[in-house]
Structure formats: C-alpha cells, structure tokens
Amino acid sequence: MTNLPIRKVLQKPDVAGRMVRWTMELSEFDVQYEPRGPIKGQVYAYFVVELSSAATHQEGAGFKWVLSVDGSSNQQTNGVGVILEWSNGLLIEQALRFVFKASNNQAEYEALIAEMLPAKEMSVKGLLAKSDSLLVTGQVTGEYQAKDPQMATYLEYVQVLRETFEMFKLVHVPRKQNARADLLAKLASSGKGGI
Known part of the structure; x- marks a missing residue:
C-alpha cells in the first residue's frame, strides 16, 4: 500500500529517463496496483489531540501560568519574545529589544x-516555563554546568528568582512548539516594527 504514483509508472509507456528504468525494474515482478481505501481524516485529528493533550496535562499539571520564551541575537541588535499565559485564557505577549550585545x-x-x-x-505561585534552548534548560535543571562566567551569573540569578515561586519548572520544547515566542524574538531583533 502506498500513496506514490506507481500506477502511472506501471501503465504509462512513454515515460523518460529514470522512470523508464524503474518501469523496467518493476516489470520483472508481478506488481499490481490497488488504490488505497478511504481513510477518515478525523481519525488522525483525534489521534493528534489525544497525544498532545495527554503530554500537556502531564507536563503542566498543577501550573496555572505557562511561560514561553525565546531569544534572538544578530550583529546589530538582540531581542526576546515572551508569552505569559494563564489557564483562564489571559495572554500577555511581549517582544523586547535590547541595546546591549548578547549571544x-x-x-x-x-x-x-x-x-x-x-x-x-504578580504573586504567581506556580510557573511552568518553556524554552527551545537546550543549553539554558539544561543549566537551569542542573543537567549542564555553566562554565562561562556570564552564563553562570545568569544561572545564579534565575536560581534566586525560581525560589520566589512555590512551584517552578523549566522544560525544553522543540522550536516548532515555541514558534510564537520565536517569531516575537525575531521581530524584536530585526529592528523593525514599533518595538
């Protein structure tokens, strides 16, 4: 079973180049084309929702506030994108540009x-933070050491801040799942817009 256009290759004699070679190779075998039966698209949607909601509930259990962060740096400027989201639907998005050099x-x-x-x-008690930076996430969780003095200073300050929350967790997420914060960070570091 395949979605590839095998029927066209097997039944069309006037193909050229590589397709002719594949037709010749496949003609040795008793290959038959059978179209795939209908697949209900909703099944895939249910599957994706089931997997993603289970992962989100396990990861964010007990947290009413979720923070998504991303930083972006180039030769001229650097900026960050931050999204603070409350479980009741309140959403705070910021794109901040910095005037100092940073990696x-x-x-x-x-x-x-x-x-x-x-x-x-705001006296938030529990904060779940998400970042696509494996290094920063690893340093904050203790998996990586901060060898650079500047990174160690940042880490130390984050550790002090994390003590002010009853619950704090920083998790690594793929860049795809952090797209909105990434877009805000790139907007801030691009020097465009009214930021």
Missing part, C-alpha cells in the same frame, strides 16, 4: 528573566 544563549536567559520578574510581582 543567543544570553538572550534566552534574558527572555526567561524578563518574564520571571513580572510573574513574581
């Missing part, structure tokens, strides 16, 4: 700190 990892730390401070001021 991508430093920008990731800046993004995390930029939203941990307001969350602390």
Whole structure:
C-alpha cells in the first residue's frame, strides 16, 4: 500500500529517463496496483489531540501560568519574545529589544528573566516555563554546568528568582512548539516594527 504514483509508472509507456528504468525494474515482478481505501481524516485529528493533550496535562499539571520564551541575537541588535499565559485564557505577549550585545544563549536567559520578574510581582505561585534552548534548560535543571562566567551569573540569578515561586519548572520544547515566542524574538531583533 502506498500513496506514490506507481500506477502511472506501471501503465504509462512513454515515460523518460529514470522512470523508464524503474518501469523496467518493476516489470520483472508481478506488481499490481490497488488504490488505497478511504481513510477518515478525523481519525488522525483525534489521534493528534489525544497525544498532545495527554503530554500537556502531564507536563503542566498543577501550573496555572505557562511561560514561553525565546531569544534572538544578530550583529546589530538582540531581542526576546515572551508569552505569559494563564489557564483562564489571559495572554500577555511581549517582544523586547535590547541595546546591549548578547549571544543567543544570553538572550534566552534574558527572555526567561524578563518574564520571571513580572510573574513574581504578580504573586504567581506556580510557573511552568518553556524554552527551545537546550543549553539554558539544561543549566537551569542542573543537567549542564555553566562554565562561562556570564552564563553562570545568569544561572545564579534565575536560581534566586525560581525560589520566589512555590512551584517552578523549566522544560525544553522543540522550536516548532515555541514558534510564537520565536517569531516575537525575531521581530524584536530585526529592528523593525514599533518595538
């Protein structure tokens, strides 16, 4: 069973190049084309929803606030994108541009700190933070060491801030799942817009 156009290859004699070679190779075998039966598209949607909701509930259990952060740096400017989301639907999005030089990892730390401070001021008790930076996430969770002095300073400050929350967890997410924060960070570091 395949979605590839095998029927066209097997039944069309006037093909050229590589297709002729494949037709010759496949003609040795008793290959028959049978179209795939209908597949209900909703089955895939249910499957995806079931998997993603189970993962989200396990990961974010007990957290009412979810923070998504991303940093972006280039030669001219750097910026961060932060999204603070409350379980009742309140959404705070920010794109912040910085006037100082920073590496991508430093920008990731800046993004995390930029939203941990307001969350602390709002007396948030539990905060689930998501970042696509494996280095920053690994350093905060203790899997990686911060050997660079600047990174160690950032890490130390994040550790102090994390103590102000009753529950705090930083998890690594793929860049695809952090697309909105990534877009905000790129917007901030591009120097465009009214940021």
